[in-house]
Amino acid sequence: MPTPILGAETKVGSLIVSDARPVAPTPKTIDGNVSDWTGVPTRLAGMAIYSHGEYVYQDHIDDAWGADDGTDEKRVSQNAPLMAAEPRLYRPLEAFPQAAGDQFGAPTPPGALLGYGDTTANDVQRNAADIVEARVAGSSSTLDFLVRTTGMTDAARPAVLVLLDTKAGGTYHLARAMGGLTTGAEWALLFVDPTHAWVSHNGGAAAPFDATTAWNPSSYTNAVEISVVRAALPDLGDAVGVGIATGVPDPATHMLAAKAPAGAASDLINVAFRTEPARIWMDENQAFALHDGNIDRFLARVDLGGLTGGTTQTFQQRPGYYEHIYEDATTPVNTETMDGSYFQGAWQHYGVYLPVGYSPRAVLPATFWMHYRGGHANDAAAWEPGILRQFGDEAGAIVFTPSARGTSSWYTGRGMVDFQDVWRDARAHYSVDPNRIDLAGHSMGGWASYLLGLLFPDRWAASNPEDGLLVPGLWTGFSAPSDPQDGADIDAEFLAPLIGNARNLPYAILHGTVDELVPVGSAIKSGLLFQQAGFRYRLYLFHTYEHYSAPIWDDWRDIVRYMRSFTLSPDPAHVTYTISPALDHAVSTVSVPKGVDLGYVFNRAYWASGLQTRAPGIAPSNLGTIDAVTYGRGVEDVLAIPEAGALAQPEVYTMTGQRWLPLSFEQPANKFRASLTNLSAATLDLGRMGLATASRITGVVTTDGPTRLLLAGHWAASAPAVTLAGAGSGSSFSFGASGLTLNLIPAGTPVTVTIG
Structure with missing residues (x-):
């Protein structure tokens, strides 16, 4: 049985990889056009496979936070023995500091954790260096690399460091401008722009290096292509350890700019070929490694013969959490000019939790859980693991957690684009029962549970607004909001007139009676609207909860049981x-x-x-x-009758609602x-x-x-x-x-x- 507030960290999923028929690799032309890179990525962050003779790695989105300043690493190290003895201490010791770094419906508290890294690079520089994909390919004469980032522009392009570990043994130190790393890799190659490349062999001084390179920041391609002649690297064998990282170029030295916090060893800000634990910002391992100045644990062992032979693999996902990456380069809301928000480019993400016992051959129910204001796709996995365990494991369902880019879009505009993209992508990649998909979300995500439920009632079996509201913004009850948010049109976006759309969509409304941001009167009025319409609903009033209590307590069992009792009738x-x-x-x-x-x-x-x-x-x-x-x-005649209950889980709450009692059936x-x-x-x-x-x-x-x-x-x-x-x-x-x-x-x- 779950223990409220306490909770172990969410388990990250892994892949079962199998060899498939080889596919001859395409020759690579280093011109910034990526169409000749034909390998198929997993679209799962932190995962890599061979495809069409390419080693293809998918990175996390918006994880270019650089080195930790030592504060987080010290805290995690001190807490490690406690969490080893009691894994459920993860939430109070590690998850809550992460959550405080989100807007979380209010301004970010001073000093709160965003990423674990503390780079001094600005947002434009971070986006330019934010790896989304890294690939290695090769021919009999060359070794080729492709790095794509989320937000490269003409004015902001990344420097790319490539490490090549060709044999066992050896410890070398790279100069600060070459990465500042201690490494076992014999070769360090730094590519800064089309005319400046450097090499350090066995930790020696950096020297100019001859390579073919191309940077393409146009049309969301955001690509750096590199080709190195194998003869220039005489130690290469049949396999090599490959590391790829990015940083900010220094226009004066044409090497790496100083962007690390005080006390950190490396100025690099993003590293490829990493696995990360489930966190709001997926950079814990990276931040600590860059602080310590050693990224060798992220080197990928690449079979060079497999590259030339067209090695291709297939994969299946095991149970656990994944950050799923997709690309939409066509929507007009994409931008690579930062406005203080994240995830603005063509590359977007959503979370996927596959329950215990998951099989890709099984058709499963699903829940779409929508994040609060200031959050994004990883929030549920990082600090509300009860959502994934109770909506997922205990219900035998897949849980999808979309982002609404901008973090405060209220699921309109670019937020609606993201939801629609995730709806299509998730159902294309995962085997979901279309008649058993639920909708849920907290705060701004609660608004989304009203908005998306009432706009698309034929997509959902049930909907669960948690501390949500029928109009965007901070509410003062069933009246105009006192503080309209993010340019919202509060009259046009008032959803009460659309309540009739929920005739066939049951609602489970959760609200705290002492909610300081969305007063409880809003939920009571919503329940009254459903009652007057004769619709099915439950109103759960938690009598000690303020606005943040539900996600902090992280216990949803009675609501999950209620929602899972319904199946969508498509007609x-x-x-x-x-x-x-x-x-x-x-x-x-x-x-x-x-x-x-x-x-x-x-x-x-x-x-x-x-x-x-x-x-x-x-x-x-x-x-x-x-x-x-x-x-x-035929038509079933039903009678709407009241229902009530309490204490089906430990918290102090009451439930009132309405259900349908079948009376007769017209043939x-x-x-x-x-x-x-x-x-x-x-x-x-x-x-x-x-x-x-x-x-x-x-x-x-x-x-x-x-x-x-x-x-x-x-x-x-x-x-x-x-x-x-x-x-x-x-x-x-x-x-x-x-x-x-x-x-x-x-x-x-x-x-x-x-x-x-």
Whole structure:
């Protein structure tokens, strides 16, 4: 049973690697164009495989923090015996200092931990040196390297250090401007720009070195290509230890600039071929190694014969936590000009936790857990391990933890881009049951649990806002926020009018009664809205919790049990969906670069789509709603009845809510009814509604104005007869490739549509 507050660190996953059929490597042209590097990466940070004759390593995102100043290394060393004796002390001793470094819904406390490293490089320099991928290739005559970074620009390019350990034994010291390392590698090669490269052999003085290089900062390529003639490195054997690291060039010396904190040995700021423990910023091992001036434990043993022979491997993931990397070079929200935020370029990340007993052949449920303001993808793994163990291991589910870039985007603009990217990428890479995906999140992530649940109710089986709210910003109850955050349009982004979209989506609302940032009145009002609508929900009020208590306590068992009791019905009998052009506009234009409009339109759910408001404009009051019922598979009549409980886990809380009690079942019939309010257009998918076009279909449509209703389907025979009883003058119908279009003019009574 979990012990609240205490918690062991999250186990990082590992790979089962198998050899596959070799694939002949492509010759490398050193021109900055990376298309001739054809190896397929794992997309898993800290992992490397051979592919197409390349040794391909995927690095962590935004881990270019350089050397520790000694403070963190001392603390970790002092705490190590305690954590060895009681691993659950990890949370109070190591996780909490990390969490304090996030904004965490408030400004970062002075002196709080961000990365473990303490480089003096600025954000632009760090991004330029932030390795996202490192590759080694070779031919009979050359040894080739590719380094890609997250944010290289014309004005900021990294220096690249390559270490080559060709034989056992030996200890050498590199000059500070060459990396300041103590190493067993005989060769140290420093590449600073296309005209300056240096070599140190066996720790000797740096000398100019002849190599072919190319830097390409354009179009998010962010590549450094290097080719070294093997004859210049006479000690190379069949295998070699390879190290790759980056730093900031010194324009005066054309070597490494001094960017280390006082007391640290090395000015390098990012090192490849590392594994790291699960932390908010994945740089603990790197920071301590650079402080001590020795990165030899990160050298990768590369089989040079395997490179020329086209060695290729496949892999399977074992249970544990992974930082999954993906690239989206097309979205207009990408930027490599820092604005004080992280993760702004084309390379993005999300967390993946694979539960105990995971098999890639099994189709598993999943939870998407959305981070708080100031956080990012690694937060749950680093300091809320109970989320992964309870939503993951105990529920037998995969847990995905997306980032919303900018850390305070409130999942609009670039944050919505990231969520949509992760939704596609995660479901493409992992075997997930589409009808058993839950949504959860804390604080800003709680807002996301409302926003994404109400915009996409047909994606989720259940949703769990934790200390969340129905409008972005700091709240004063069920009223306008006192401090709108990050340029939000608080009227357009007010979600209460969309509560009807949750007709088929149960909500588990968690809130502390002494929450100082999001007063409990917000959660109580949310529960009241669900109650009045007759929907399923639970409201968990924790009577000693303030805003941060839930993640600090890290116990979610009763909520997990409740959420896992539901399965998504992809084609429910009763669908309600409200659209808001104002919200569409806000999600498309808030938290994006100036002048960008992402053009999002949220106008579909289940078997209803193509919704358009009749009234023009983006006033928050301009809402359109469809409320429709299909009888194609029968309709269950339910009664919403109260439920209550408490103390299903150790904390002091009460639960109130509402559940559905089945009363009767109306047998299937080939009919439907639909009510359209302020909608000029809508589409109903007859097949998904369970309605057969081969038989007579009857529908009753109520609309408050002219409406174009497309009944999407296929009629095999000639067009059947259609009547529109009760329709106003000017109403019409027509058959087309997509189905039957009804142009309805209301005449004060519902229109009865008969087809066939």
